[in-house]
Amino acid sequence: MHDDARSPDARPRGRALSADCPSRRLLGDITSKWGVLVLVSLHGGPRRWSELLRGIGGISEKMLAQTLRTLEGDGIVLREARPVVPPHVEYRLTDAGREVTDLLLPLLNWAETHVPLVVGEDGTPAGAR
C-alpha cells in the first residue's frame, strides 16, 4: 500500500537545526516563555483574556497580546467573539494547538517535578552546594 497522503515521511518537513528553516520559528513560538504557559492555560478549555492574564503569573498585557497574536498567526490558537450578553472574546486551542499542547504538558510536568535539580531540598540553588 502506498498512501502518500497519510504517510508522515512523504510530507515535506523542515529541519530546525538549519538557521533559515521556518520550523525553527514555529518551534520558537510554541516553546517561548509565554507561549508554553498560554498554551498550557488553554488546555483545560477556552479562556477569556482576563482569565489568562490572571492565571499566568507575571505576564504583562502587552506580552499576553503579543503571544496570543503569534499563536493565532501560527494556527495554534483561535480568537472567538462569543455572541452572548455582554459580548466577550474567548481564546481556544485549534486541533493543531491541542496536538502541540499535549506534547508540552509532559515537559511542564518534568520541570515542575525536577525543581530539586535547580533548587536543593533546603531551598539553596543547586550551584551553591
Add this chain to the structure above:
Amino acid sequence: MHDDARSPDARPRGRALSADCPSRRLLGDITSKWGVLVLVSLHGGPRRWSELLRGIGGISEKMLAQTLRTLEGDGIVLREARPVVPPHVEYRLTDAGREVTDLLLPLLNWAETHVPLVVGEDGTPAGAR
C-alpha cells in the same frame, strides 16, 4: 502499598504558572531557542564544542557557551575532559538530560512536520493567504 519515595505525587513539585516558581526557570532553560537545539544535538551521543557549533545553524560561540553553562548548571548536560591525545572536551546529556530530551524530540518533530502551518505549500507565509 505506600512507597512514598517512588510516588511522583509525594515529591515536592513546582507550579510553572507562578511567576516566582523555580520550575519556570528550569522550563525556560530547556525550552529556550538554543537550549532545545543543543539538547537535541546531544541526543545522538557526546559531542565536541566544534561539532555543536557546526551542527546548530546560526548559533554564535557566545550563545553556545552560555547555553551549555546554563544546562550544566541545571544538571542536564555534563562537560567532560576526555583523557586522549590531544586532550579534548566533550558534552553529553546526564540521565535527567536524556529524560527531558526524549520529551523535546516529539515537539521538534511536530514543528518540523507542521511547517505548512506557517508557510504555505507555495512558500508564502500562512498569514498572507
